[in-house]
Amino acid sequence: MYANGITLIFESTNVRKNMSIKQIAKIAGVSTATVSRVLNGSDKVKNETIEQVQKVAKKLNYQRNNVARRMKVKATESLIFGLVVSDINNPFFADIARGVEEFAYAKEHVIFICNTNESTEKEIFFLNSMISEKVSGVIIAPTAGNYQLFDKLVSDRLPLVLIDRLKNSFPFDTVSINNEKGAFLAVQRLIQNGHKRIGIINGIKGLSNSEARFRGYKNALGEAGLPLIKELITYGHFREAGGREAMKKLLDLKKPPTAVFSANNLMTLGCIKEIHEQNLSIPDQIALIGFDDSTWAEALTPPLTTVKQPGYELGVNAAELLYKRLKNKDSNIMNVVLNPELIIRDSCGTNRKSS
């Protein structure tokens, strides 16, 4: 009797091992089909039965096995979104993740986050894993290149939303920032503040966002009749160390720029460290505007002028787009473009009123 008692307690709590719709059916005296109907709120079950089943389920602390569920249900109803970002340490992507998650949570979806660190190899592994896990769809900031993979994804009909970085030739929904405009605004501001030799530290060649930011830089110079000077165009691969190196290269020039536009927050940090190392003052000796606002931008001395990207909103929008796509497979492809905002602080020079 004592032993029995113990066994009972053990079994009843060990939810992870057993506990299926079958147990509930047996105890409630109905079929598994009915239990399933009750639990999924489908029609045509007598109120009395509903109550009875729910009571048993609650008492047994039943929890649906989603793995089994996904075997039957269409992938579009798996209640899982995948999110593939390229650098989770970048606050911009952390914001995006928060946005996606917020939306997903509201819809009782769960998300799979993977971080490629710009590695195409990882990207392939993660996407394959997601397919293999039958996620409903994926939101992804793709690495550079990798076009065969995306070809395959198209033919596999995996619902996909591209974020931040676009791949024009593919029929995917997208949410991106108007990078060209953001860069334009930044460089235009530097020009307004009297700068004529303006350097750029760009991200990764071949990524749409880098290219758009470069166009914005070029256009702003062009509009002001300033020449595009080759030695002032550098790349920092979206990494802090890269930004620092690029800044060093620019400062080491015979005729260094008087202002620099840095194409993301990590590189900007590298810039600042190099500038401090060389004991130069911002903005007098070197003016600076960075892409991506960050919580710390305001705390710097001087506070950093930045192009603020709405990361959180981007995430929410992407999740919403994916959600809609799943509801309606054949609706038109949507390309959402969000506007960046120039947050003017002190790092770009003194002419703050003229805007």
Add this chain to the structure above:
Amino acid sequence: MYANGITLIFESTNVRKNMSIKQIAKIAGVSTATVSRVLNGSDKVKNETIEQVQKVAKKLNYQRNNVARRMKVKATESLIFGLVVSDINNPFFADIARGVEEFAYAKEHVIFICNTNESTEKEIFFLNSMISEKVSGVIIAPTAGNYQLFDKLVSDRLPLVLIDRLKNSFPFDTVSINNEKGAFLAVQRLIQNGHKRIGIINGIKGLSNSEARFRGYKNALGEAGLPLIKELITYGHFREAGGREAMKKLLDLKKPPTAVFSANNLMTLGCIKEIHEQNLSIPDQIALIGFDDSTWAEALTPPLTTVKQPGYELGVNAAELLYKRLKNKDSNIMNVVLNPELIIRDSCGTNRKSS
């Protein structure tokens, strides 16, 4: 004929819909059991057969359906880790996530990241989802309280590794930082630099890390024979706004502190902004040491002295612990404690040599 052609193309590319072990078996002229054996590299299959099956699998671009696999396989072999963090926007947790992911990737595991934003409600939802998805185990930085839930997890035998925040009464593996020591070092340093009125901005009451940091603060004061002054003890809930408010409260005191120890990076940022707002100079008018090093700490003026937590290592260790636990269910509980490091920069005063 034309129509047939189109249909064929459509079907053959739609990998997402069909493509099972059965197709391979049929084409290769073997049973599904044999295919499974080949694909899982189990013994006792003729070389010839292996080659044949592999060839077919490759040609069909077969990809295992992990959902089906998880129905049969023990949860401990599901190749999925769950990771629940409390604030993905905090670089500390982003570092942890990177660490976990790196380890998991090396083992061909995939991770589910969820972000509770300190919400216990979300924590419950996410953990239930993970159980429902049959993850192998979960690495979690728990929110405050929520003890019933963890009771349930223990009896459900969900392999769990607690990180950053401990719950002493539960038999879980843990990886944490020696928070007490970190805080002690920071406050000790402030004392060495001549400070006698030292404020603390602590995190969330009831979390083990906050409490340990408080103990460190208290002990450092005690060791130096300094009194614990109630009005200098504030809380900022680990958020930037909270930190700023707390700092304001401290500065508004009749007799404000000459130095402040802030218990995480976001709150420190809030502090700095408030200090700037009030046009006070660091460290002369108010000295500051923050918990958590960040990439931007060095770029501030003056550079910020911080207690550096090895977030990445913490993540790697947690993943490794979980991995080992799955291999050996009954091995002894492990409690890994990592050491923080005081990174001395300029924000804590001038007495830099005496360490």
Add this chain to the structure above:
DNA sequence: TTTTATGAAGAAAACGATTACATTTTAAAA
């Protein structure tokens, strides 16, 4: 009262893998 909808519930077939057990083939030993 009989017929006919319609509402409730059950039986059983999937979903796609893994695996215990059974069977066949092959090689070694007698």
Add this chain to the structure above:
DNA sequence: TTTTAAAATGTAATCGTTTTCTTCATAAAA
């Protein structure tokens, strides 16, 4: 050559749901 062991493969049950048919019961219509 027969016996025996081991290797290779196949058969079929199983994991826990969902869902399509059926079937049964009840109420409305004839």
